[in-house]
Every structure is written in structure tokens, then in C-alpha cells.
Amino acid sequence: MTETLGFCEETRPEGCGFVLFGATGDLAGRKILPALFGLCEKRLAPKNFYLVLAARTPMDRNALESRLWNIVMRTSPSTAPEVFSAFLARIEYVQADYGDPAFFKKLAARLTELDAKFNVKRKHLFYLATPPAAFEGLAGSLRDSGLLLDPKDCTCWSRVVIEKPYGSSLENAAAIDAGIKRAAHESQVYRIDHFTGKETVQNVLALRSANAVFDGTWNGRFVDHVRITALEELGLEGRAGFFEGMGLARDMMSHLLQLAAITAMDLPSSFRDTDFKAEKKKFFESLRIFSPEEAGSCVVRGQYAGYAAEPGVAGGSATETFLALKLAVDNDRWRGVPFYVRAGKKTGAKRTCIEIVYKKPDHGIFRDIDIGYPNVFSFSIQPEEKVDFSLISKHPGPKLCFTRRSMGLDYRLDEHDKAPYPTDYERLLIEAMAGDQTLFLSDAEMRGMWNFLSPILGTWQRRPQACPLHIYQDGTPGPAAAQELIKKDKRAWE
Ligand SMILES: NC(=O)c1ccc[n+]([C@@H]2O[C@H](COP(=O)([O-])OP(=O)(O)OC[C@H]3O[C@@H](n4cnc5c(N)ncnc54)[C@H](OP(=O)(O)O)[C@@H]3O)[C@@H](O)[C@H]2O)c1
Numbered sequence: 001m002t003e004t005l006g007f008c009e010e011t012r013p014e015g016c017g018f019v020l021f022g023a024t025g026d027l028a029g030r031k032i033l034p035a036l037f038g039l040c041e042k043r044l045a046p047k048n049f050y051l052v053l054a055a056r057t058p059m060d061r062n063a064l065e066s067r068l069w070n071i072v073m074r075t076s077p078s079t080a081p082e083v084f085s086a087f088l089a090r091i092e093y094v095q096a097d098y099g100d101p102a103f104f105k106k107l108a109a110r111l112t113e114l115d116a117k118f119n120v121k122r123k124h125l126f127y128l129a130t131p132p133a134a135f136e137g138l139a140g141s142l143r144d145s146g147l148l149l150d151p152k153d154c155t156c157w158s159r160v161v162i163e164k165p166y167g168s169s170l171e172n173a174a175a176i177d178a179g180i181k182r183a184a185h186e187s188q189v190y191r192i193d194h195f196t197g198k199e200t201v202q203n204v205l206a207l208r209s210a211n212a213v214f215d216g217t218w219n220g221r222f223v224d225h226v227r228i229t230a231l232e233e234l235g236l237e238g239r240a241g242f243f244e245g246m247g248l249a250r251d252m253m254s255h256l257l258q259l260a261a262i263t264a265m266d267l268p269s270s271f272r273d274t275d276f277k278a279e280k281k282k283f284f285e286s287l288r289i290f291s292p293e294e295a296g297s298c299v300v301r302g303q304y305a306g307y308a309a310e311p312g313v314a315g316g317s318a319t320e321t322f323l324a325l326k327l328a329v330d331n332d333r334w335r336g337v338p339f340y341v342r343a344g345k346k347t348g349a350k351r352t353c354i355e356i357v358y359k360k361p362d363h364g365i366f367r368d369i370d371i372g373y374p375n376v377f378s379f380s381i382q383p384e385e386k387v388d389f390s391l392i393s394k395h396p397g398p399k400l401c402f403t404r405r406s407m408g409l410d411y412r413l414d415e416h417d418k419a420p421y422p423t424d425y426e427r428l429l430i431e432a433m434a435g436d437q438t439l440f441l442s443d444a445e446m447r448g449m450w451n452f453l454s455p456i457l458g459t460w461q462r463r464p465q466a467c468p469l470h471i472y473q474d475g476t477p478g479p480a481a482a483q484e485l486i487k488k489d490k491r492a493w494e
Helices: 026-041 061-075 081-088 101-118 132-144 170-183 199-210 247-264 273-286 292-297 305-309 424-434 443-462 480-487
Strands: 016-021 049-055 091-095 123-128 157-163 189-192 223-231 299-304 322-327 339-344 351-358 376-382 386-394 402-409 469-472
Touching: 016 026, 016 101, 016 424, 026 049, 026 061, 026 081, 026 424, 049 101, 061 081, 061 091, 091 101, 101 132, 123 132, 132 157, 132 170, 157 170, 170 443, 189 443, 199 247, 199 376, 199 386, 223 247, 247 273, 247 322, 247 339, 247 351, 247 443, 273 443, 292 299, 292 443, 299 305, 299 443, 299 480, 322 480, 339 480, 469 480
Parallel strands: 016 049, 016 123, 049 091, 123 157, 157 189, 223 339, 299 469
Antiparallel strands: 223 351, 299 322, 322 339, 351 376, 376 386, 386 402
């Protein structure tokens, strides 16, 4: 049994009603409903808990149950019928008419009845799994109908959860945010980026803060460069309608910068969400914004060769499916340490990781000899979750020669530890129900992301010749220009 020592804090979700708008959608079916079921199945959901699924599409009880069964069978095929029945007993579907104030009045009345039935004390989480264009109207209607409470008012609460990419441009994101803020206070807004819910990502800070040996070397004196990779094996998977207008940069930038922020930020003085967010905000303030020239020299964009033939893709589409960047973090800890970041579709393998690449010793007998450097501290996030540190050690035997070895932490595979781990989405839903914003993005981070991305998008639009679209073969790790971006600094992706 894995022993937990001394410090063990558990986030406990509070009993609440969970209202999912856009419940007929892709995100709801692939991520949120499986996570809600997972929480109930693993007994991680609060005892007093109910779900209202809302969308405009009419759906009777039979259709609802059969949709939920299909979703559950896809993600948890060995589910026992009684576990599924217990889940169903907490759920009801309401057909929404978002343009009609009477719908929200009726919803408020129904939530009051469900609160009484499930012993919930006016605590409601509203998950807006709809297109972002609907956020402002929905939040406003929730406020007007008395469902979004003033956070100072009482011991009850109401919170709104939204998903990245938080708009399509700096201006559009600011307008969406302003719209939500007219209805809800920042302390009620939970912006999800599910990468922050992943175990290995949380372990970056946990290992640093708990082991002085790591944080002591977490800076430009010891670290040569940092690599962040988020490659996918899959291509569009029939989602041209969503992706064509979005592109990889808008779709992935929040994930990539969250990984960079969690790697680069200073350690917070406590694990409280306010301290954590204050340090993360400083990362976004230190991130160098590219000039138009840098957007040409430090960014590579690509498109896989088969993209143009994907159903729904317009002929001559310039939508990027690959991105590589060299980030600079202008603070004392990281000045001069490049962060190489890449993400892409149809790259031959699914792989998401953060790698801290150490300098070789600049003194002593190994200074001019290559014995297998560099040391790499690697956090694998997908497909497997594990942490490795590559060391140079003596090769066993009578001679003095050296071998590269890996010191690994495969905590997910601890056979004796049977505690049910929440998945990333499950973990984030627990946190939102507990009122802890640590793993959610603040408005400042969202703005920081757009401040960084906007000049790049602007350069692509206004000066496309400065950053041409490189075509790469399907199943390869991006265009040659992405290799060149790191190779010209005498480094490599791996
Ligand atoms: N899908 C993903 O993997 C993914 C990943 C990251 C982020 N997101 C974000 O998560 C949210 C939901 O994504 P999604 O892919 O599930 O979206 P979606 O399938 O396009 O829409 C979700 C649901 O919203 C409802 N809807 C559509 N237009 C609406 C409107 N104008 N007003 C109110 N409701 C409307 C539809 O249900 P009814 O017509 O039945 O009401 C639809 O089933 C979006 O904000 C998206 O940017 C999605």
C-alpha cells in the first residue's frame, strides 16, 4: 500500500445540483457525462447530488436513458446495471428555450423542488457546454431569473463553468468575458483547461515543492532548455466544421501555455488557489510577446498533407494542424532558457510531455567527453502518465564506463494502491463543486494567452510570407522547419 505521509489534503465536493447546458453536444457526450458517471461510480460525487441536463433538442425519458447507456457503455463497458440505475435516479432532462425568460423561471422552480428532494442547500453549478456565442445570454438569463446569486449574499452558491478556447480572438475573448462578468463575479467563473486536471501535470509542482533537490536546480543555472510536446496520432475525425475556423493554435494554445506556466512558475507560498494563481499570473507577465519579425523566426506552422482531402475542408485551406514555437520567459529564473513547444495532428503517435533538459557539468573530468548527456527530467502526460529522470551512471563491471539510466516514477501502476483515481475531468468537476479555483484559469491567464497568441495570428494574416504554411507527410512529427527551429540552436526535440 502506498503510504501518504504527514500532509494529506482532500478536496471534498459539496452537495449540489449540477445543470449541464448543451447536454446533447459533443463535449457533453465525450467528456462531461462520462466524468459525471465516473464520479458516481467511484463514489467521489457528493452524497446529496443531482443532475439536470438541458438542451433545445426534445428528448423523452427513453431516448435520454438510451443515450446515457450508450455513453456509459463506451467509457465503462463493465458497468453493472444497478450502478447505472443509481446514476439515472439522480438525472432529469429539460428541453431548453434560451430566448424565453419563462424557461429560466421554470428551471429555477424545478431546481428548488430538486434541492428539497436531494437535500441540497441552494448550491448550483451551471456548466455551459454550448458554443461560446451562447455564454453571455445564458449567464445573463441565469442572473435575471435569480439563479446566479451574489457571491456575498448567503451561504448558498452558484458557479458557472466554461471551456477553452474562450473565444476566437483577443477582442472576441474580451467581449465574451465582459458578457459573463456582467452576470457573474470572477470568483464564480470556472474556466476549464482539462490539462491542469492531469495527475502528472500536478506532479510537476508537487515534486518541486516537496523535494529541494529539484527546485534548487529549476532555473537557468542548471537547465539548458525545456521542451513541451502535445502530438496527436489522429487527424480531424470528422470535426472539420469546428476545426476549419479554429486551427490548431487557437485550439491548443491554452493547453500549451498552461503546461509552460506550471513548469516555469515560481512555487506558490501555499496550495491556496489565490497564491497559486498569483504565481501563474506572473508567468504570463514574463512571457515575451513576439514582434512580427519574431513571429516569423520563432514560430513554425504546418498542415498535414492529407488535410486538404478531409471531408468538409475547403479547397486551398490555410488552417494549420501543426505548430512549433520557441518561447522566452523574461524573468531571473528563466532568462536565456528557451522553451520549445510543439503540437500537431496526424503526427504518427499520441504523445504529450514536458521535458526539462539539464546542462552538462561545465567542470571536471566530463567537461569535454560525451558520456550520454543530457540529463532529462521528463513528465509524460499522455498516453501513459509517468515521471522519469535520466541519469548517467557507472556501467556494472570491472571497467569504469558510463551508461544512461532512467529513474522512474510509475505511480499509476502501483498494483497495491486500489484507491480510485479521478480522471482529469472528474478531478476538475470535484474541484468546481468544492469551490477551489486552483486548477481553473483566471481572467488574467485567459487575457495573457490571447495577448501572446494575437500577434502570431496577426502576422499569419497580414504577412503570410513571413511564416509560411509548411506541409508535412501524414504520420510524421511535423514539418522539417520544426526540426530546424530547434536544430539551429544545436538542440533536438528528443
Ligand atoms: N467538443 C470538444 O471536444 C471541445 C473541446 C474543447 C472545448 N470545447 C468547448 O466546449 C463547448 C461545447 O463544445 P461542443 O463541441 O460540445 O459544442 P457543440 O456540439 O457545437 O454544441 C453543444 C450543444 O450546444 C447546443 N447549442 C448549439 N448552438 C447553440 C446556441 N446558439 N445556443 C445554445 N445552445 C446551442 C446544441 O444543443 P441543442 O441544439 O440541443 O441545444 C449542441 O448540442 C464549446 O464552448 C467548445 O468551444 C469543446
